[in-house]
Amino acid sequence: MMKKKMTMMGILLVAVFSLALFSGCAEKKAVVAEGTAQEQSSAAQDAAKLSAAAAQEALKDINFDFDRSNIGPEARGIMKANADILLKNSDFNIIVEGHCDERGTSEYNMALGERRAQEAKKYLINLGVDGARMKTISYGEERPLDSGSNEEAWAKNRRAHFRVVQ
């Protein structure tokens, strides 16, 4: 009887011990897990910092018709995606650049470029982006993407570009 009690105590002891051991193990694991969580969150911060550069990659230009500043059907999809990026990443600002093709008057194009930038900014505001995060600048026809003098180059050059600034 006594022997049986002893054995029971022994089992219990082993059990408790092993439990303690196990929990210790669990604790250790938790610490490790916590460590990875920290690493992960700092990695997430890195991703946000990187995302300024990545966002610059992700923010796509929109194009305009000749002598027009309205956001066309094709541009609307791009603007929606651009707005999503800006809404998810609120720790940087942007400069909306308006550009024109080489045809026409430099002065009128400077105004038209500004109008394109203003229209794009307004469109983003309507999609919920804070207007205070956005400034506009026009480069008119002075900074073409493509220096060619053909329809393809002109179409590329008539654009609004979204420049990320910290």
Next chain:
Amino acid sequence: MKQFTKIALLTLAIFICLILPNQSSAKIYIDIDSPSFQQFPIAICDLNNISSGATQSTNICVSLADEIKKYLSMTGIFNILNKNSFLEKMEPGNPEAIEKVYFPDWSLIGADYLVRGNISQKGKHIIVDTRLFDVTRSELIMSKKYTSAYGNQKDLAKNIASDILLALTGDEGEFNSKIAFVSKNNDSSDIYTIDYDGSNLTKITNHQSLIMSPRWSPDNKYVAFTSFKEGTPKVFIKNLQAKAERKVAAYEGLNLCGSFSPDGKYLLLTLSKEGIEDIYSLNVETLRLNRLTHSYSIDVSPAWSPDGSQIAFVSNRSGSPQIYVMDADGNNVRRITYEGNYNTSPSWSPRGNRIAYEGRVYGRYQIFSIDIEGNNLIQLTFDNADNESPSWSPSGRQIVYTSKTASRSRICIMNANGLNIRFLNEKANRSVMPAWSSRFKK
């Protein structure tokens, strides 16, 4: 009888009234603004050296005459006759010889006008005594003596040419004016000035950035312009004598330079600080702004009328850029161009009656002029280039503009009727946005 005297007096008075204006206008020998205008044939003789012991082959006799010819031909209204065709020779060294003209010898070679002169040297000065004759009427029109420092031949020739022009047309021309323009080099551009004769090229800014729209103040002491030197477009005014620069407009968005008012107190601008490109008038001294247009469309490129009462500008309020005119306070806006769907860059003639601009025809940009009521449209350029940014000469008889092709853009000057095109500076390949000054005082 009394009644008869009254009627006679009245008739006489009416007759005098009718005759007087004709007499005063008859003083202008050449009406170059008439539609039938053709270049006037003029004979300019080598000068007659009357200094004692001078040899007739003295270089200055020929070179000064050549300089006068050069300036007169720049006006585009003269056909300078080749001196090899001259029949009548002057007696060398005889001061009276310049007055002795056998007119049939000059009308025979087709000359309408004849220029002769004596030249003599006195110490460090040269004295030139000139005569201008009307060959068809066989009469003397002008007789004038000039004294000039030796070596200042160019200015002397300029003054003589200017007086000949004044005697014949009633206007001294553009000889003492300059043209400002942008010399483009991608993002590293600057503004230069050059004399009417293509000499004296001078860099007046050192921004090495995007720079545009130079505009002279009416007294030629300042040039206003837009520069991206600080990253965004801002308006500066350069004092050409003190070389100092003043930033006068740096609002958010676009700050684009327009034109000075005729009294020099205001500068028109295009600003987008309210989110819309509109025209403002800036008090140059206090920098106080007055907004002139309120449309939701683009309003840009304002140009003052010479009397200061009106402003021409570009607006796309009708859907495409067109030229509009408004009162100086922004009221009474009216559209003046209806031909084509792209009309920009208005420049108001100093005579007040016409506006030059560029318009798109068959995919090219060409210079046009139109009267301020929107009538009498004339296309002035037709070549296979993009012709842009017209600016009138002080007399309103010539227009400077940019001629752009794929490889180069150059500054050209033409007569207000589109004829007699000349390149201002052959060497400058990427010159744009010319602006003509007023006359500099001699």
